[in-house]
Amino acid sequence: MIEVKELKKGFGGDELVLKGISTTFEKGKTNLIIGQSGSGKTVFLKCLLGLFRPTEGKILYDGQAYSELSSEKQRTLREQMGMVFQGSALFDSMTVEENIMFPLKMFTKQRKAERRERANEVIKRVNLINANNKLPSEISGGMQKRVAIARAIVNNPKYLFCDEPNSGLDPRTATLIDNLIQEITHEYEITTIINTHDMNSVMEIGEKIVFLQKGHLAWEGSKETIFKADNDDVTNFVYSSDLFKKVREAVIKENQ
Structure with missing residues (x-):
């Protein structure tokens, strides 16, 4: 907390x-x-x-x-603390596995074999099987985010x-x-x-x-409560996208 x-x-x-x-x-x-x-x-x-x-x-x-x-x-x-950055912030010259092992190298005294074992545990957890030796430029944006998440949680x-x-x-x-x-x-x-x-x-x-x-x-x-917020600023933020404008219009029409 x-x-x-x-x-x-x-x-x-x-x-x-x-x-x-x-x-x-x-x-x-x-x-x-x-x-x-x-x-x-x-x-x-x-x-x-x-x-x-x-x-x-x-x-x-x-x-x-x-x-x-x-x-x-x-x-x-x-x-x-683990951090997932907006642009993933992966090291371009490191493989997926090396990127994820980096915090362990920085903050622990684990041997390389231990670091690799832990990295592979989180690689499996975020569904990045068979991506260990790929560079960030060789994987999709969504996969890069998974690498960033894996790196953020590798230190528990x-x-x-x-x-x-x-x-x-x-x-x-x-x-x-x-x-x-x-x-x-x-x-x-x-x-x-x-x-x-x-x-x-x-x-x-x-x-x-x-x-x-x-x-x-x-x-x-x-x-569950944000649509009922008694605050104009919140309401304007919530309904700023086209999708939620349509939701609001449908709710208003239903209540008429």
Whole structure:
């Protein structure tokens, strides 16, 4: 579990990007951060990752306040975090297997044979059989995302962060990636946080949804309650895509 208490973040000057956010991200659930461009999603995610130091407030990881930990304990905590980047961020010159083994080489003292065995366990888990020796340029975008997910979970993280994991994927592949992330979250009891603008992802796996608006937490709930949100900003965001405009029109017509 990650608890956020009155989080504020600025970069000099009077204007804050994050303006006192308090929320909880639950273990074993897919927690989504959504909002329009400029709402503070990326800054919020970087604060959660420890890349930005909050101006005020606290972030607690299973009861531990990051800002109160020693440098050594902060490093240990960061090692418990997995990250799936928007563009996958794979090393072009490394094979699939080498990309996935990389965190093990960086953060563990395992022998190469042990690292390879663990890499193959997660390769199997994300359905990338027979791709071990391929380079990123030799596989599809969807497969690259699977490699990124495998690399993110190879160290058995307690916390998994995903930044726009469906970026650049076709709708069918995007749904498969969403479902894979959710399955892994449930299976390994990870606290997963996904930064997204994709309403299809929201409706597919949005077990806990945090909606940011101009640096404020404007609404939170689930995919079951988002259509009933009493908030114009949330409503406008939800119905911004053509698909959900049609859903809304159908609901209005049915109720007339």
